[in-house]
Amino acid sequence: xxxxxxxxxxxxxxxxxxxxxxxxxxxxxxxxxxxxxxxxxxxxxxxxxxxxxxxxxxxxxxxxxxxxxxxxxxxxxxxxxxxxxxxxxxxxxxxxxxxxxxxxxxxxxxxxxxxxxxxxxxxxxxxxxxxxxxxxxxxxxxxxxxxxxxxxxxxxxxxxxxxxxxxxxxxxxxxxxxxxxxxxxxxxxxxxxxxxxxxxxxxxxxxxxxxxxxxxxxxxxxxxxxxxxxxxxxxxxxxxxxxxxxxxxxxxxxxxxxxxxxxxxxxxxxxxxxxxxxxxxxxxxxxxxxxxxxxxxxxxxxxxxxxxxxxxxxxxxxxxxxxxxxxxxxxxxxxxxxxxxxxxxxxxxxxxxxxxxxxxxxxxxxxxxxxxxxxxxxxxxxxxxxxxxxxxxxxxxxxxxxxxxxxxxxxxxxxxxxxxxxxxxxxxxxxxxxxxxxxxxxxxxxxxxxxxxxxxxxxxxxxxxxxxxxxxxxxxxxxxxxxxxx
Amino acid sequence: xxxxxxxxxxxxxxxxxxxxxxxxxxxxxxxxxxxxxxxxxxxxxxxxxxxxxxxxxxxxxxxxxxxxxxxxxxxxxxxxxxxxxxxxxxxxxxxxxxxxxxxxxxxxxxxxxxxxxxxxxxxxxxxxxxxxxxxxxxxxxxxxxxxxxxxxxxxxxxxxxxxxxxxxxxxxxxxxxxxxxxxxxxxxxxxxxxxxxxxxxxxxxxxxxxxxxxxxxxxxxxxxxxxxxxxxxxxxxxxxxxxxxxxxxxxxxxxxxxxxxxxxxxxxxxxxxxxxxxxxxxxxxxxxxxxxxxxxxxxxxxxxxxxxxxxxxxxxxxxxxxxxxxxxxxxxxxxxxxxxxxxxxxxxxxxxxxxxxxxxxxxxxxxxxxxxxxxxxxxxxxxxxxxxxxxxxxxxxxxxxxxxxxxxxxxxxxxxxxxxxxxxxxxxxxxxxxxxxxxxxxxxxxxxxxxxxxxxxxxxxxxxxxxxxxxxxxxxx
Numbered sequence: 029x030x031x032x033x034x035x036x037x038x039x040x041x042x043x044x045x046x047x048x049x050x051x052x053x054x055x056x057x058x059x060x061x062x063x064x065x066x067x068x069x070x071x072x073x074x075x076x077x078x079x080x081x082x083x084x085x086x087x088x089x090x091x092x093x094x095x096x097x098x099x100x101x102x103x104x105x106x107x108x109x110x111x112x113x114x115x116x117x118x119x120x121x122x123x124x125x126x127x128x129x130x131x132x133x134x135x136x137x138x139x140x141x142x143x144x145x146x147x148x149x150x151x152x153x154x155x156x157x158x159x160x161x162x163x164x165x166x167x168x169x170x171x172x173x174x175x176x177x178x179x180x181x182x183x184x185x186x187x188x189x190x191x192x193x194x195x196x197x198x199x200x201x202x203x204x205x206x207x208x209x210x211x212x213x214x215x216x217x218x219x220x221x222x223x224x225x226x227x228x229x230x231x232x233x234x235x236x237x238x239x240x241x242x243x244x245x246x247x248x249x250x251x252x253x254x255x256x257x258x259x260x261x262x263x264x265x266x267x268x269x270x271x272x273x274x275x276x277x278x279x280x281x282x283x284x285x286x287x288x289x290x291x292x293x294x295x296x297x298x299x300x301x302x303x304x305x306x307x308x309x310x311x312x313x314x315x316x317x318x319x320x321x322x323x324x325x326x327x328x329x330x331x332x333x334x335x336x337x338x339x340x341x342x343x344x345x346x347x348x349x350x351x352x353x354x355x356x357x358x359x360x361x362x363x364x365x366x367x368x369x370x371x372x373x374x375x376x377x378x379x380x381x382x383x384x385x386x387x388x389x390x391x392x393x394x395x396x397x398x399x400x401x402x403x404x405x406x407x408x409x410x411x412x413x414x415x416x417x418x419x420x421x422x423x424x425x426x427x428x429x430x431x432x433x434x435x436x437x438x439x440x441x442x443x444x445x446x447x448x449x450x451x452x453x454x455x456x457x458x459x460x461x462x463x464x465x466x467x468x469x470x471x472x473x474x475x476x477x478x479x480x481x482x483x484x485x486x487x488x489x490x491x492x493x494x495x496x497x498x499x500x501x502x503x504x505x506x507x508x509x510x511x512x513x514x
Numbered sequence: 515x516x517x518x519x520x521x522x523x524x525x526x527x528x529x530x531x532x533x534x535x536x537x538x539x540x541x542x543x544x545x546x547x548x549x550x551x552x553x554x555x556x557x558x559x560x561x562x563x564x565x566x567x568x569x570x571x572x573x574x575x576x577x578x579x580x581x582x583x584x585x586x587x588x589x590x591x592x593x594x595x596x597x598x599x600x601x602x603x604x605x606x607x608x609x610x611x612x613x614x615x616x617x618x619x620x621x622x623x624x625x626x627x628x629x630x631x632x633x634x635x636x637x638x639x640x641x642x643x644x645x646x647x648x649x650x651x652x653x654x655x656x657x658x659x660x661x662x663x664x665x666x667x668x669x670x671x672x673x674x675x676x677x678x679x680x681x682x683x684x685x686x687x688x689x690x691x692x693x694x695x696x697x698x699x700x701x702x703x704x705x706x707x708x709x710x711x712x713x714x715x716x717x718x719x720x721x722x723x724x725x726x727x728x729x730x731x732x733x734x735x736x737x738x739x740x741x742x743x744x745x746x747x748x749x750x751x752x753x754x755x756x757x758x759x760x761x762x763x764x765x766x767x768x769x770x771x772x773x774x775x776x777x778x779x780x781x782x783x784x785x786x787x788x789x790x791x792x793x794x795x796x797x798x799x800x801x802x803x804x805x806x807x808x809x810x811x812x813x814x815x816x817x818x819x820x821x822x823x824x825x826x827x828x829x830x831x832x833x834x835x836x837x838x839x840x841x842x843x844x845x846x847x848x849x850x851x852x853x854x855x856x857x858x859x860x861x862x863x864x865x866x867x868x869x870x871x872x873x874x875x876x877x878x879x880x881x882x883x884x885x886x887x888x889x890x891x892x893x894x895x896x897x898x899x900x901x902x903x904x905x906x907x908x909x910x911x912x913x914x915x916x917x918x919x920x921x922x923x924x925x926x927x928x929x930x931x932x933x934x935x936x937x938x939x940x941x942x943x944x945x946x947x948x949x950x951x952x953x954x955x956x957x958x959x960x961x962x963x964x965x966x967x968x969x970x971x972x973x974x975x976x977x978x979x980x981x982x983x984x985x986x987x988x989x990x991x
Contacts, residue, residue: 099561100559100560100561106560108560113560116560118559118560118561119554120554120559122561217561217563218561218562218563219561219562220561221560221561222560222561224791225791225792226791252565253562253563253565254563254565254792255563255564255565255566255792255793255794256792256794341788342788342791344595345593345595345604345605345786345788347604348595348597348603348604348605349558349559349560349602349603349604350560351597351599351602351604353599353602354557354558354559354602355559355560364599364655365597368597388786391595391786391788392784392786393784393786396786396788400788
């Protein structure tokens with residue numbers, strides 16, 4: 029009998045009944061990990077010697093899970109999927125990992141990401157491309173690619189992710205699972221390799237809203253090592269999950285969601301947006317209202333540029349600690365400059381170097397006002413606009429991306445300018461630090477697609493409850509990836 | 515021709531009086547053992563985050579208030595980005611751009627030795643983290659991260675100083691202020707104080723070309739560097755080659771006593787400052803500021819005024835006493851033990867400071883505690899010892915590192931004041947020297963001292979000189 033494809037509560041109950049042991053679960057999880065590794069390449073490290081944990085009343089005790097490889101794990105290789113840290117073994121745990129450890133959770137794998145989270149394809153990690161378990165010729169999106177692939181494939185019920193632009197919420201959609209990043213500061217970032225500190229969020233990938241609530245409850249909390257964390261001790265997401273959402277008011281952004289805005293839409297996009305409308309109907313059946321809201325197109329068009337400027341600027345500074353002197357493979361050279369240059373030249377992929385150059389450029393004295401400061405101002409405008417809307421509405425509901433997972437060879441990747449904002453709008457959640465969750469809402473061409481719900485800061489319970497109710501109205505809860513036969 | 519000299523100073527002083535570093539929970543303290551005060555953030559391991567030490571903020575705001583600065587409404591920090599092996603994160607967390615600094619637009623008045631005063635305008639004072647320290651050996655360099663993340667206050671003056679003497683007087687006073695306010699030991703031997711000096715010369719009111727001299731590590735070096743640089747610039751100007759004075763960064767070389775070019779302004783680094791995202795901006799409450807203001811300890815000039823007014827000390831003595839907090843505290847301890855203020859001041863400004871300087875030790879490590887000093891002073895004052903014996907006992911106490919009373923006993927150090935005993939000795943001396951008596955009576959009055967000397971010789975210096983003189987005067991009438 030399989031357990032790793034079940035929900036956390038189901039597995040916990042089986043453990044409690046002594047129907048199965050923590051050791052059995054680990055064995056099953058590791059076996060599945062090896063099996064999917066060949067096809068998906070989801071793992072940097074499979075933790076062969078993962079130790080069983082005592083089963084307690086904690087729901088996560090004794091149950092295996094996966095960790096994105098940009099979380100520090102004590103004594104276990106943590107690479108950020110970068111050659112610059114290909115031999116780095118931290119001597120401390122990230123706070124989120126430590127919190128899960130305290131709950132008795134068992135980490136069994138470190139998952140592949142786009143190098144340091146900088147990418148949305150799952151193709152730039154130093155161990156190679158991550159393949160989508162629904163269709164190996166497709167991508168998982170990124171950067172939490174390995175976590176999404178392995179949860180979707182049923183290796184374990186959940187894996188940790190991080191989200192700077194949409195790095196949890198987009199891979200979740202492409203893999204047909206749930207991806208949730210709570211309000212900024214709810215989960216400590218201590219020990220998470222930083223990409224862009226003001227946008228980085230920790231979060232989780234699961235197969236149900238309930239599991240996302242359980243895991244977040246265990247990960248979150250005020251941390252003396254992260255000044256941006258806040259006290260959420262009175263928030264119990266799992267305990268307060270409720271599908272009574274009658275009377276809740278949702279909105280979607282007209283300019284992004286209406287099919288008529290895409291005169292050149294292909295079949296995929298049409299189906300995806302039609303499916304989204306079907307989902308909205310389900311919301312209404314649940315007693316919620318859904319309204320179409322217009323947002324200044326100029327503001328929407330600015331999203332991708334604002335994201336690039338701010339994230340690259342912070343990234344170039346954040347990754348200045350990567351010199352190869354203290355950790356990472358030391359570079360060669362006759363002096364420190366040569367050694368550092370050698371290490372960074374060899375270690376970083378071209379994509380990252382490009383972003384560093386953008387980051388440096390926008391921070392330069394003569395450019396800062398025009399690019400970096402303006403990007404921050406526009407970010408503020410976007411966030412203010414959203415906060416204004418959140419006064420009236422309980423949540424923003426939006427389709428994720430322009431359709432299902434893209435082909436890795438790029439053959440269906442007709443880069444149409446007019447879908448850019450549709451692809452990138454989840455960044456709004458990072459600009460404002462808003463709680464944001466993606467859940468699967470159907471299939472397009474036999475491949476899963478997702479819908480996203482975002483709410484105001486500290487309204488995590490509200491956002492989860494809306495997702496929880498909607499999830500119950502659809503048939504995609506706890507789905508495991510089945511290879512699509514073409 | 516003499517030109518107008520304009521000097522601006524940047525004074526870096528480590529905050530040494532907090533338990534931990536400014537953004538790290540590692541111990542804030544000087545250690546001979548390299549890399550013993552280190553937490554993951556001090557070496558910038560991936561994923562570490564800064565956490566602000568509130569006590570550092572409190573002490574910084576206190577210094578901001580002492581300098582009559584404006585405090586910012588919100589506390590926040592910035593990153594100064596550059597690569598150097600002593601900066602493991604690749605950026606320094608600091609407060610560069612107004613209104614980030616803990617203090618802006620202040621001033622402090624400084625008293626010169628001649629009693630005149632001058633005002634130093636403060637551009638800003640800001641809180642930042644120190645870098646690691648490096649040791650460059652023959653073919654390798656070593657890094658000690660103990661200093662990485664130590665809180666550092668950088669005080670930046672306006673270009674308002676005009677002589678090396680004033681610059682040093684300001685720095686010396688600021689060092690005392692750091693000590694008195696319990697913010698720092700301000701010990702340049704421990705590298706806690708470092709200065710950058712900006713200098714220009716001009717024949718009119720306009721400022722000339724500014725030259726920056728970096729990392730001048732003692733006040734003596736500040737004086738020498740300024741004087742050298744003024745001379746260098748003056749000579750070039752007089753030779754009609756002022757265009758050779760470039761806006762550049764130089765360093766002071768203590769061995770040769772010269773300044774050496776490091777880089778020109780064209781090569782200035784763009785530090786790409788931006789707000790540190792991991793430290794949320796927070797509002798500084800008015801009530802906290804007031805609380806801090808009320809807690810400012812007595813500052814050096816306040817003590818100086820008190821010494822002059824209440825204890826009748828000269829301005830000169832008072833200035834010496836307040837220069838170092840530990841010395842002023844020693845003086846006040848002596849007063850608390852009912853020692854006479856002037857006597858205590860004389861002992862401290864003379865023999866004690868002389869001894870400390872000669873032996874290069876701190877007063878708190880000196881065997882001559884206020885108690886021991888009082889024992890000696892009391893013995894002199896009550897007449898048990900002559901003042902000469904007092905000095906001798908002082909020296910012996912320090913030399914032998916033994917209690918003064920024990921030494922007095924062992925060396926049989928007493929002053930003979932008993933009249934009967936002294937009479938006998940005087941009579942003895944006079945009877946042995948009839949010729950000298952005759953000379954004395956014939957007008958050679960300096961023979962009087964000869965008789966005193968003879969009495970002292972016979973008593974091995976123990977006779978009370980005042981009493982001996984009285985008896986001699988009587989006998990020789």
